[in-house]
Every structure is written in C-alpha cells, then in structure tokens.
Amino acid sequence: MGALRRTFLTENHQTWRLFTFPCLHAGAIHLVINLSCVIFVGIHLEQEFGPIMVGLIYILSAFVGTLVAALFVEKRPSVGSSGALFGLLGATLSALIQNWEMYTNKFTALASVIFVSIGNFLLGLLPYVDNFSSIGGFISGFLLGSVLLSSPKVKQVAQDKGGLMDYDLKSYIKSRLRQKLDRPVYRSVSILLFGLMLAGCLVAVLQGINMNQYCGWCRYADCVPSKSWSCRDMEYSCETMASNEQLTLTCMDNGNFRVLPFTNISQARTNDLCSVICS
Template identity: 45%
Template sequence: MSNADVEAGGPAGREATTGIKPPPGRYNPSGNGPNAVAPAPPPFYYYDQAAAQERHHRTWVVPLVVIANVAMFVVVMYYNNCPANGGRRDCVGRSFLRRLSFQPLRENPVLGPSAATLRKYGALDWYGVVHGNQAWRLETSTWLHAGLIHLAANMISLLIIGIRLEQQFGFWKVGLVYLVSGFGGSVLSVLFISRNGITVGASGALFGLLGAMLSELITNWTIYSNRCAAMVNLIIIAAINLALGILPRVDNFAHIGGFATGFLLGFVLLIQPQFGWSEQVSSAKSKYNAFQIILLTLSVALLIAGFAAGLVSVFKGVDGNAHCSWCHYLTCVPTSSWKCDK
C-alpha cells in the first residue's frame, strides 16, 4: 500500500479505513473515462462511501408526507371547533386559537380533537370496518393523529428515519413501504382493537420503515462496512419502541403489524446488487446472491398469505383476543400505576 493511495483516498486508502475493497467500476479517482463519477456526497453512517454514492436520491416524499399530516391535523381541528361544541369555555387555547383550540385536557391530554371528530374523519373503528363497509378506514386512520404531541412525535421520527431511507432508495420504494406498512398495521390492529374504541396515527407506517431498515441490512449485508454496529443499533431502537407499546393508550398491534409488513417489504423492495457486481465490468458474478433471492421469494409469499388471511379475518369480524388469551399483554401490561382496557 502506498502513502499516495492513502492520502488521495484511493482504493488502498479506502480498504484500510473501511475494511472493504470498493466494487469494480464504482470508483475512479482520476475523474475521467466511462466510470468517472462526481464527487461523492457525505457517506451514510454504515455504507462504504462508494455504495453510498450510488444511492443518493433527492428527498421529497417524506417532507410531503409530513406536510400532508400537518395539514390534515389542522383541517380536523378546524372542523372539531371545540368552542362551538356545546359552548365550552375550558377548551385549551380558546382565547387565541379560537375554533382551532384543543379539547379539554381531561378529555384529550395530547392536545387534539374529540374522539367523535376523529371517528367522523376516518379513525380506525372496528364496527365501521367490519359492519359499515368502511374498509377505507384501514388507510385513512394512518393520516390522523390524536393530538399535537402525538403528531409532533411521529413527524420528527418520520423525518429522522424516512429521509435517510429515501436518500438511499428513492421516493417510490420508501413511499410504498410507508403506505403498505401503515395498512398492514391497521389490519392487525382492527383484529384486536376494543369494539367500542378507535385508533389513529402513523406509528404503524413508521414502524414499517424501521422494519425495512432491518431487513435491508440483512439482505444487503455484503455492502455494509460496519455490520455489527448497524445490526445492534437497529435491534435496540426497535426493541425500545416496541417496549413503549405496552403502555396504556398505545396501540402496539399497529406497531407490530407495521413492523412485520415493513420487514418483509424490505427484502422485496430494498434489495441491492451484491458486493463486487457492476454493470460496467463484465463478470460471471450474478447480480443477486442466492440468499437474497430466497429471502425475496419467502417475503412475497408471506406478504400475500398474511394480507389474505388478515383481511378475511377482519371482514368476518374475528376477535383476535378470543383466540389468544395472552395477546392483550402485547399492547398493554397492567401495573399498580395504570390499568388496561381489554
């Protein structure tokens, strides 16, 4: 290895710092020839620089989703119109927010509209989905939020998780994972939701992105330069967020359903050519290895079977709790400090 290679950031230097040789055709320090590339953007935390360079997409879907969620919240609050709802004087922020003011804290502690308003504008409602021919609630509920605090937490998480994924894989893949995962979370949620309750929020879709990040790491294992750190970080983040779902008033079934859906979709949509493959360099090496193909095939089969079984069960009015006596502990564990609604 020459000092010039290290100082110039050439192949030898890259191998020394990342422990991985750059794939053929992905790096050309001279800037000339058919494989010349523009200066690379800052590398992502776990990808080697050459791999990150090929995955830098413009980000617009994630910010657009955030704007849409915020706009939807404002519209719902406008029609909620707390002051006109029985002439209440205890609406939060009534003096300056007027009809956009929040319901009393005793009714909605996260600063938002009433349950009746959420139900009217698309919240996930078991009776509406099963007996009211309102299957659209399985998706519309993911665009509603119970309150300002709920909205802020989800949108900040979406920006942190979603922008990174969209930069690497593009808008349509990340957008599809987000939408389908939200739907998958709603399907599992409606099987276990209280028959008189409602649920809203983008958490299922967010957990889908988190699940996709984990499966993307697994299926694209060969192009990561710091595999163990990436795996440990993602597992810890997923475990902490799922653990928070055992608190009351949190729909952990939507989290679990969204995570499982996103995890499977990641094997299908976020698959990348294995390390060493290049379109510019003729090679006998296949674009995807057998491990990736097997995971993709199994994931497609499980997604089809899972959605088919889930939707059939939903529209038959199956009560998941009647078939699983302990499943309610997945979404709420009673303690001396709080109780759980079964």
C-alpha cells in the same frame, strides 16, 4: 375522530376508519416522536434506495399494520400511525441483512434500528396507541424490503455522505455477484409471504374475526395496566349537557368531565371523547 374501535367495524360497518386509523396520533408527544423517527429512518432509506420504493413500503406497511390491528382492536379507541414507521424499520433491517458484508458501520446501523424499535414499542404500551399495527407494519416492511431494497444506490450515497450505512465498494461488488444466484428465490418467498399476509388479514377483517378470543394474553402486547390508566375492554357511558353553545360530558363511572366549546358533534365522536374522559 377517525380512531378504530371494534364496534365501529362490526356494528356500524365504518370501514373508512381503516384509512384514517394510520394517520392519527395519540397526542402531541406521540406525534413528535413518531415524525422524528420517520424522518430519521426515511431520509437514510431514500438516499440509498430512492423515494418510490421507500414510499411504496411506507404505504403498504401502514395498510397491512392497520389490518392486523383491526383483528385485535377492542372497544376502546386506538390509533396506529406507528405502523408505517415500523414498516420502514423492518425494511431497514431487511436491507442491512441482505447487504451485511458491504456495510462498514453495520453494528451502529443495527443498534439504531433496535433502539428506535424498542423505544416506539414501549410508547405503544400506553393507552390509545396500537402496538399491533406496529407489529404488522414491521413484518410487512421486512418482507417488502426483501423484495424492493436489493440494489442500493452506492454512488449517490457516497456523494451525499449522509447515509446511515456506509459502503465498502469492493465488498459491494463481490456481494452483488453472489446475490445474482440466490436472490431470486429469497425475493420470491418474501413476496409470497407478504401476499398471504395481506390477503389473510383482509379476509379476516371483512369476516369480523376477533383474535382476542383465541389469544387472551395478546392484549398485554398493546396495553400494560397502570394506576394512571386502565386497559379494560368496556363500554363507557357519559352524561351530556348542552348550554350556551357548550357541551359538557360527564363520565358516569368516575365523575370526570370535560367542557367542549361546541355542541354539533356526531355520536361516534362523543363515544370516543367519553372513552378518553373515563379512562
């Protein structure tokens, strides 16, 4: 189904899942919340900085978030569409910090970023939603925002009157003059840190490094155990029975089963469905 699992990366070498992983959602609720937040944050960023810069941050944050998630992914399937959203949130925070003096409703904007971030991070504590992609996306979005989002389109936002952060033009002019001196150093450090993060994560993923071996408590940033679900890192087994163009999967651990209206599915998808039934 395109979800990310450690066995698929290390044993089956299915690196194509690194590109499907950031496009998948863990159900309708996750889909609606994620897309709503992307629209809310993305529209305001596009109005202020343009679609090219925001689109570049969106794509790169999703990819770096996927690489971070691949370092911590376990045997259960997980999806990471929130990585791109957190990239936009990190970029928004970066733009807010860089242009703090020129915004008139800065605390409202800051509260919005914090509220959306906390809400989606809590959603990531549920099974199958990967929070490590969110963390990686946020950090990469912040660093990219420090490089790419230095010149907001003040006149365009003033005409649209739809920006999340309104401007004080006098403060904007003074801020721009001061930034000409210190901004190059800040941007250079940010792009250097982003490059190191991207290269380091890429090399570590290709080497098959499992960060869970070095950080035993990190898994609790991704999944909190509950009576309704399990966070155990284990392989599940299911009994399969096909009849009348239907496939019945029965979990050998808890007896749960699901009847599917098709029989021609791959072994990888069968394993993913088995994990869902047994969890």
